[in-house]
Amino acid sequence: MASRAPSADVVVAGGGVVGLSAAWEAAQRGLSVHLLDPSPGRGAAWVAAGMLAPVTEATFGEESHARMFLAAAARWPDFAARLTRATGMDTGFQACGTIAVGLDASDRAAIDQLLEFQRGLGLDASRLSASECRALVPTLSPAVRGGALMPGDHQVDNRRLILSLIEGCARAGVTLTTERVVSVASDTKGAATGVVTERGDTVAAGTVLLAAGAYTPKIGGVPEGVVPPVRPVKGHAVRLRAPGDGPAFARTVRGLVRGRHCYLVPRADGSVVVGATAEERGYDTTVQAGAVHSLLDDARLLVPTVDEWEYLECAAGLRPGSPDNAPFVGPTSVPRLAVATGHYRNGFLLAPLTAEAIATYLTTGAVPPPLDAYPVDRHLPAARTGSGR
Numbered sequence: 001m002a003s004r005a006p007s008a009d010v011v012v013a014g015g016g017v018v019g020l021s022a023a024w025e026a027a028q029r030g031l032s033v034h035l036l037d038p039s040p041g042r043g044a045a046w047v048a049a050g051m052l053a054p055v056t057e058a059t060f061g062e063e064s065h066a067r068m069f070l071a072a073a074a075r076w077p078d079f080a081a082r083l084t085r086a087t088g089m090d091t092g093f094q095a096c097g098t099i100a101v102g103l104d105a106s107d108r109a110a111i112d113q114l115l116e117f118q119r120g121l122g123l124d125a126s127r128l129s130a131s132e133c134r135a136l137v138p139t140l141s142p143a144v145r146g147g148a149l150m151p152g153d154h155q156v157d158n159r160r161l162i163l164s165l166i167e168g169c170a171r172a173g174v175t176l177t178t179e180r181v182v183s184v185a186s187d188t189k190g191a192a193t194g195v196v197t198e199r200g201d202t203v204a205a206g207t208v209l210l211a212a213g214a215y216t217p218k219i220g221g222v223p224e225g226v227v228p229p230v231r232p233v234k235g236h237a238v239r240l241r242a243p244g245d246g247p248a249f250a251r252t253v254r255g256l257v258r259g260r261h262c263y264l265v266p267r268a269d270g271s272v273v274v275g276a277t278a279e280e281r282g283y284d285t286t287v288q289a290g291a292v293h294s295l296l297d298d299a300r301l302l303v304p305t306v307d308e309w310e311y312l313e314c315a316a317g318l319r320p321g322s323p324d325n326a327p328f329v330g331p332t333s334v335p336r337l338a339v340a341t342g343h344y345r346n347g348f349l350l351a352p353l354t355a356e357a358i359a360t361y362l363t364t365g366a367v368p369p370p371l372d373a374y375p376v377d378r379h380l381p382a383a384r385t386g387s388g389r
C-alpha cells in the first residue's frame, strides 16, 4: 500500500560507492538523509578493484582531469581515517604505490611515452629498468622489459569500504531502505519533491540526489534532456588468492601485455584482483568465459606464479561512463534535483571529492572546485543548468 515516509533534507537514489559516500558526508554535516537502494553496494562498486590512481589514470586527451584526480587522491587518507574512527572498521585503504610494467619492447615504449606525458603534467612518476621492476615485485616475469613507478597511486579494499560506508551511514542516522526508486516526484511547478519507490511509497525530501551509477538515466519522472548522458561500460574482474599470509606482493602492478591492459591489485588478506575488461554491451552483467580466459592469460604472462593461485570468482559490473570520462556532480535544470554519476573508471578515487562537493552543494547551494569545472549540463543539447537546489 502506498504511504509517505517522514520527509528528509535529502533523498539519495542509489547506494553504490558514490551514493553511500555522499549520504555519509551529508549526514556528517547535520542533514537528515534517506537513501534507497534494492541492493546497496552490489553494483559496480562490488566488482571494482579499488585502485586510487591519479597518475596512472591520467591519459592523453584528458589533461584537465589530472587536477581533479589529484584533488580526489589528496582527500583519501583523511576520508578513510574519519570513516574508521566513526565505525571502528578497517576500510583497507593502503598507501602502497603502483608500478606500471611493459611485457615486450613496444609495451615498454608505450609506457615510456605515457610517462613523458605524465611527467609533463608535473605528476609523480619515474622510469624503472627491468631489474628495478623485479626488485620491487620479485614474482614478475623475467620477460618484463621495464616500467615506471607511481608512488602516489594507492588502493582501497572496495568491499571493506562499502561495508564501512553502510555502517557509517547507519551510525550517522541515515535511513536506508532496500527498495528501488522508480521515479522522481515533483510539484505543479516541476520542482522535485521526493521519489516514488517500486512499492508505490513516496519519500519526500528537500533535495533529490540521483546516484544510481549506470542506471541513473533509467529513473523516471524527469523531463528529457535533464539527466546527463551516462552509459553502462561493462567490466569483468577476477579474484584470486595467493598462498601464505599477507599480500601477494607489496604494490599494485599495472601491465601492458602486447598492447592489452591488465592489472593485479594485492589485498592485505592475500587475495588479488585481476582486471579488467571494458566492453560496450548495454545493461549486461553476465560473466563470460572469454573474459575470464583473457584476464588470466595476461595476468600469468606478467606474474607466472598466478597459475598456482586459488581461483575465487569472476564478476562483471557496469561502470557509469560519460562522454568525456568525467563525472556529473551537482544541480540539474529541475529545481531541487541533483545528480552524482558518470564516474566511469574512477568512482572510488573520486568518492570523497564527490561526497564533499555534494555536501557543500546541499548546505551552500554551490558546487566547489574542482568539480564546478564539470557542469552537469555540459553534454546536454541546450546547456541550461538550474540554480534550484
Ligand SMILES: Cc1cc2nc3c(=O)[nH]c(=O)nc-3n(C[C@H](O)[C@H](O)[C@H](O)COP(=O)(O)OP(=O)(O)OC[C@H]3O[C@@H](n4cnc5c(N)ncnc54)[C@H](O)[C@@H]3O)c2cc1C
Residues within 6 Å of the ligand: 013, 014, 015, 016, 017, 018, 019, 036, 037, 038, 039, 040, 041, 042, 043, 044, 045, 046, 047, 048, 049, 050, 051, 052, 179, 180, 181, 182, 211, 212, 213, 214, 215, 216, 219, 234, 235, 236, 237, 275, 276, 277, 316, 317, 318, 319, 320, 340, 341, 342, 343, 344, 345, 346, 347, 348, 349, 350
Ligand atoms: C571491473 C571494474 C573495475 C573497476 N576498478 C576501479 C578502480 O580500480 N578504481 C576506481 O576508482 N573505480 C573503479 N571502477 C569504477 C567504479 O566501480 C565505479 O566508478 C563506481 O562503482 C561508480 O559508483 P556509483 O555509486 O555511481 O555506481 P555503482 O557502484 O554501480 O552503484 C549504483 C547503485 O545504484 C543502485 N541502483 C540502481 N538503480 C537504482 C534505482 N532505480 N533505485 C535505487 N538504487 C538503484 C544499484 O543497486 C547500485 O548499488 C571499476 C569498475 C569495474 C566494473
